[in-house]
Amino acid sequence: MNDVTLPSAAAAAVYKSGYKPIWCPGCGDYTVLNAIAKALALLGRPAHEVAVVSGIGCSSRIPAYLSSYGFHGVHGRSLAAATGLKVARPELTVLVASGDGDGYSIGGNHFMHACRRNVDLTYIVMDNHVYGMTKGQASPTTEPDWDNKLSPGGTGIRSFHPLVIGLAAGANFVARAFSGDQNGTAEIIAQAVRHPGFSFVEILSPCVTFRPEQREWKQLVRPAPVEPTDDPVRAAHRVMTDDGFNLGVLYAGNRKPYAPSTAPVRKTVAELEAEFER
Numbered sequence: 001m002n003d004v005t006l007p008s009a010a011a012a013a014v015y016k017s018g019y020k021p022i023w024c025p026g027c028g029d030y031t032v033l034n035a036i037a038k039a040l041a042l043l044g045r046p047a048h049e050v051a052v053v054s055g056i057g058c059s060s061r062i063p064a065y066l067s068s069y070g071f072h073g074v075h076g077r078s079l080a081a082a083t084g085l086k087v088a089r090p091e092l093t094v095l096v097a098s099g100d101g102d103g104y105s106i107g108g109n110h111f112m113h114a115c116r117r118n119v120d121l122t123y124i125v126m127d128n129h130v131y132g133m134t135k136g137q138a139s140p141t142t143e144p145d146w147d148n149k150l151s152p153g154g155t156g157i158r159s160f161h162p163l164v165i166g167l168a169a170g171a172n173f174v175a176r177a178f179s180g181d182q183n184g185t186a187e188i189i190a191q192a193v194r195h196p197g198f199s200f201v202e203i204l205s206p207c208v209t210f211r212p213e214q215r216e217w218k219q220l221v222r223p224a225p226v227e228p229t230d231d232p233v234r235a236a237h238r239v240m241t242d243d244g245f246n247l248g249v250l251y252a253g254n255r256k257p258y259a260p261s262t263a264p265v266r267k268t269v270a271e272l273e274a275e276f277e278r
C-alpha cells in the first residue's frame with residue numbers, strides 16, 4: 001500500500017464541487033472528503049462516471065461537496081437508492097456515504113442485506129459513535145458507558161460491531177481507516193472501489209463537538225499487524241479480538257458480485273397485466 005503514488009492536490013481538487021463544507025472546525029469528515037477526492041483522482045475515473053449516494057447526517061453531506069453525481073437522500077436509505085442506481089447503471093462507479101446512526105440504526109437492515117446481495121458498491125461509513133447532526137444522542141456504536149446529559153451514566157447497551165456484522169452478512173471487502181490519515185484512507189477507498197462486489201470501509205471520523213475525547217484516536221490508531229485475508233472466519237476473529245484501532249484492509253473476498261440483467265423487459269404493460277390475471 002505504501003508504494004502507491006498519490007495524486008497531486010490539483011488532481012484531487014477536480015473532484016470537489018466548490019461548495020464550502022459547513023462542518024464544525026476540526027470535524028473528521030473534512031479529511032474523509034479530501035480522501036474520497038484523492039481516491040477518485042487515483043482511480044482516474046472522470047467525475048461524470050461516478051455517483052455518490054448518501055442518507056442524512058453531517059457525514060451524509062459529502063455528495064454536495066463533490067463534483068460527481070450525487071444523491072443526498074433519506075435517512076437510513078442510502079444503500080437502497082445506491083443499489084437501484086448501480087443495478088440500472090452498472091457502468092457508473094457508485095460510492096455510498098453514511099454515518100453510524102444513518103447506516104447502523106435506521107439503515108441497519110439495509111446494511112446487512114447490501115452485504116448479502118454483494119452488488120458492486122463501495123460503502124463508506126464515517127463512524128464517530130454518536131448522532132452528530134441531531135446534537136449528540138447515542139448511536140449503535142456508542143460505548144455503553146459513555147456518560148452524557150442525554151444518557152446519564154451511559155446507555156448500558158452493548159455496541160454494534162459493524163465489521164463483524166459485515167463479514168457475517170457477506171461483504172466482499174472489509175477495511176478500517178482513520179480520517180486523520182488522509183492518504184491511507186484514500187488508498188483504502190481506491191482499493192475498495194477496485195475490488196468487485198460490496199466493499200465496506202469503516203472510517204473512524206471524530207466528532208470533535210459531541211465527542212471531543214475522540215481527538216485522542218490519532219494516538220491509538222496503528223496499521224493492522226497482519227496482511228488481508230480471504231477467509232471471513234479468520235477476519236472476523238481478528239476484528240473481534242482487536243481493540244478497534246487496527247487500520248487497513250482486513251478482508252478481501254472472492255464472491256461473485258450480484259449483477260442482474262439490465263436487458264429491457266420486452267413485454268407490454270397489457271401483456272404483463274394479462275399474465276398477472278391468469
Ligand SMILES: Cc1ncc(C[n+]2csc(CCOP(=O)(O)OP(=O)(O)O)c2C)c(N)n1
Nearest residue numbers: 056057058059075099100101102131132133
Ligand atoms: C426518518 C428520519 N429519522 C430521523 C431523522 C433525524 N436525524 C437526522 S441525522 C440523524 C443521525 C445522524 O447520525 P449519523 O448517521 O451518525 O451521522 P453524523 O451526523 O454523526 O455524521 C438523525 C437521527 C431524520 N432526518 N429522518
Ligand code: SF4
Nearest residue numbers: 024027058132207208
Ligand atoms: S456535529 Fe460532529 S459530526 Fe457534525 S459537523 Fe460537528 S464535529 Fe462533525
